[in-house]
Amino acid sequence: xxxxxxxxxxxxxxxxxxxxxxxxxxxxxxxxxxxxxxxxxxxxxxxxxxxxxxxxxxxxxxxxxxxxxxxxxxxxxxxxxxxxxxxxxx
Amino acid sequence: xxxxxxxxxxxxxxxxxxxxxxxxxxxxxxxxxxxxxxxxxxxxxxxxxxxxxxxxxxxxxxxxxxxxxxxxxxxxxxxxxxxxxxxxxxxxxxxxxxxxxxxxxxxxxxxxxxxxxxxxxxxxxxxxxxxxxxxxxxxxxxxxxxxxxxxxxxxxxxxxxxxxxxxxxxxxxxxxxxxxxxxxxxxxxxxxxxxxxxxxxxxxxxxxxxxxxxxxxxxxxxxxxxxxxxxxxxxxxxxxxxxxxxxxxxxxxxxxxxxxxxxxxxxxxxxxxxxxxxxxxxxxxxxxxxxxxxxxxxxxxxxxxxxxxxxxxxxxxxxxxxxxxxxxxxxxxxxxxxxxxxxxxxxxxxxxxxxxxxxxxxxxxxxxxxxxxxxxxxxxxxxxxxxxxxxxxxxxxxxxxxxxxxxxxxxxxxxxxxxxxxxxxxxxxxxxxxxxxxxxxxxxxxxxxxxxxxxxxxxxxxxxxxxxxxxxxxxxxxxxxxxxxxxxxxxxxxxxxxxxxxxxxxxxxxxxxxxxxxxxxxxxxxxxxxxxxxxxxxxxxxxxxxxxxxxxxxxxxxxxxxxxxxxxxxxxxxxxxxxxxxxxxxxxxxxxxxxxxxxxxxxxxxxxxxxxxxxxxxxxxxxxxxxxxxxxxxxxxxxxxxxxxxxxxxxxxxxxxxxxxxxxxx
Numbered sequence: 001x002x003x004x005x006x007x008x009x010x011x012x013x014x015x016x017x018x019x020x021x022x023x024x025x026x027x028x029x030x031x032x033x034x035x036x037x038x039x040x041x042x043x044x045x046x047x048x049x050x051x052x053x054x055x056x057x058x059x060x061x062x063x064x065x066x067x068x069x070x071x072x073x074x075x076x077x078x079x080x081x082x083x084x085x086x087x088x089x090x
Numbered sequence: 091x092x093x094x095x096x097x098x099x100x101x102x103x104x105x106x107x108x109x110x111x112x113x114x115x116x117x118x119x120x121x122x123x124x125x126x127x128x129x130x131x132x133x134x135x136x137x138x139x140x141x142x143x144x145x146x147x148x149x150x151x152x153x154x155x156x157x158x159x160x161x162x163x164x165x166x167x168x169x170x171x172x173x174x175x176x177x178x179x180x181x182x183x184x185x186x187x188x189x190x191x192x193x194x195x196x197x198x199x200x201x202x203x204x205x206x207x208x209x210x211x212x213x214x215x216x217x218x219x220x221x222x223x224x225x226x227x228x229x230x231x232x233x234x235x236x237x238x239x240x241x242x243x244x245x246x247x248x249x250x251x252x253x254x255x256x257x258x259x260x261x262x263x264x265x266x267x268x269x270x271x272x273x274x275x276x277x278x279x280x281x282x283x284x285x286x287x288x289x290x291x292x293x294x295x296x297x298x299x300x301x302x303x304x305x306x307x308x309x310x311x312x313x314x315x316x317x318x319x320x321x322x323x324x325x326x327x328x329x330x331x332x333x334x335x336x337x338x339x340x341x342x343x344x345x346x347x348x349x350x351x352x353x354x355x356x357x358x359x360x361x362x363x364x365x366x367x368x369x370x371x372x373x374x375x376x377x378x379x380x381x382x383x384x385x386x387x388x389x390x391x392x393x394x395x396x397x398x399x400x401x402x403x404x405x406x407x408x409x410x411x412x413x414x415x416x417x418x419x420x421x422x423x424x425x426x427x428x429x430x431x432x433x434x435x436x437x438x439x440x441x442x443x444x445x446x447x448x449x450x451x452x453x454x455x456x457x458x459x460x461x462x463x464x465x466x467x468x469x470x471x472x473x474x475x476x477x478x479x480x481x482x483x484x485x486x487x488x489x490x491x492x493x494x495x496x497x498x499x500x501x502x503x504x505x506x507x508x509x510x511x512x513x514x515x516x517x518x519x520x521x522x523x524x525x526x527x528x529x530x531x532x533x534x535x536x537x538x539x540x541x542x543x544x545x546x547x548x549x550x551x552x553x554x555x556x557x558x559x560x561x562x563x564x565x566x567x568x569x570x571x572x573x574x575x576x577x578x579x580x581x582x583x584x585x586x587x588x589x590x591x592x593x594x595x596x597x598x599x600x601x602x603x604x605x606x607x608x609x610x611x612x613x614x615x616x617x618x619x620x621x622x623x624x625x626x627x628x629x630x631x632x633x634x635x636x637x638x639x640x641x642x643x644x645x646x647x648x649x650x651x652x653x654x655x656x657x658x659x660x661x662x663x664x665x666x667x668x669x670x671x672x673x674x675x676x677x678x679x680x681x682x683x684x685x686x687x688x689x690x691x692x693x694x695x696x697x698x699x700x701x702x703x704x705x706x707x708x709x710x711x712x713x714x715x716x717x718x719x720x721x722x723x724x725x726x727x728x729x730x731x732x733x734x735x736x737x738x739x740x741x742x743x744x745x746x747x748x749x750x751x752x753x754x755x756x
Contacts, residue, residue, distance in 0.1 A: 032338075
């Protein structure tokens, strides 16, 4: 399981519309390599489009990817709050 | 100058329009088969230009070149072993970054690569600008902008292939390195391993794969390298557990460089059409009713338009039979084989073609515009109950048309276990032939309640599919978590050519089976039901049927019904024809005679078993082929026999209860 810091959370904890930067991906070589080839690897920016039970939909690199909840839990992200705060200030 | 023929590999990730390009280039010359020893489709074709033949091999679509999936392994083994003159990598211009990942892997293999940026028009609409010249300069490979769906850029691509393979064009690709902090271990590994890496394998590629933890290459090298050196390699890899990430990071740094130098986006915040549609279609509360509506519409179109045509073709077949008959002379056997065996058996199956054409066109349309991926997404949660995930939904859907392409459609699933389980469950999807047989018998026996009964049977069938899935995923295919990762392509306008090719492929698979296996079985079936005496009562089939009649007791079937079910194994429609023959009334008379010979309880049991019994022989053959061995195939076979028998028994016994009850109170 992913070790979570204060601001490092699992992808599954992001709400719809929220964005994050991928911190790390845990799991077997197969899963890590597979996710990396689709643009889900550390340093990449992801946005959660759909997260209401069932698999998630995320966008990264101009691609939409459906990803099971189990796999989502293995992706640790740093939540990007800047956009939200900006919107709130306006 | 007489040039030699060229070999070009077409590569690309899924959803980049690769098959469109392949279809334009090869047209009708394409040949579809399997990769040797694999259940992965291999497509090849020819493009002829000024007397030079270019053989084009379509590599399976893949996101990368790890050994993660069979497709990826096939793609890389082909490049390594066949050394094509060029690789054309098709990329989606609106998501170039993603395709660059695959490009970085191909470049390591030292075969000249051309990057074809497809769907430039879509990218432009999305506000993405690509500076082709600068991208070419950064990558060091030819970059060709294209709009394959409008036939734009194909000529330029061809001349680029010639220029590159003829050496008229300089080719100095930039190759992604591992990230800075891992260069040292890369060099150390190279020092140890280099002496043992022989062609066709390349040093840089092999080391990279070892760092990626590639099981295939790691295993190969462990056999070649002496034990002490190998343990040093393992020691190094253990010290640097993040080697894979170093490779990945190196690639993304390289990609970022390319994007920075050549790609600019203006309208990032633009809400794309896809976003808006997905907002509705992927929300379970709306998505599932919409999915049901869409499928309902597909069936309405299919049967509304297809069934009248089917009836029309059937009358043609019948008149064909009457026209052929006089030419067959007096021989009872010849007449029987041709008229009842070939025309009656396989001909009837072929009358279902219009229904299948409508159905597969509708499905291919939904796939092409991008909807089926969303259907798979909303169905995922239900599929989990039966130990599968959303992707299996597509083959199941195809199964409603015909189980044969459905079993083959299971190839889209990456994991072997998921694929096996999907194939295992496919026969529980009632195909058009089964539905036709069921509605006919139901109409004959149940009159105005027939529609209700047919619906209940289909619904019960689907519930049993779920139940079988739960049983099979727990006990037969041990439950193992398979990851669900699926790209949702952008919605786009349907491409008629792509749809046409898909429909053609599925239909020809069906026709081939009807023309070979089904003809053979129909003829055999006719022979078995007439040898030795010429009548069915004393025939091999009749005698066998009567011998096993006792097993029909608990399920309420007499020997004729049992024989009819067995006859359905040649093709499901045969069951109805067999009933007609056995009760001596011909197919048209079935409607009149069945109510008299079948009680409601027996009829229900017969219909349930018809739905659940082993599928037709065409399906059995592809199941055996795609399951790749006897073990799974036989367990599936036995499972279906047991399940259909038990279900028939339960239905028969239950259906008798109210009758007994009524009788007692009369």
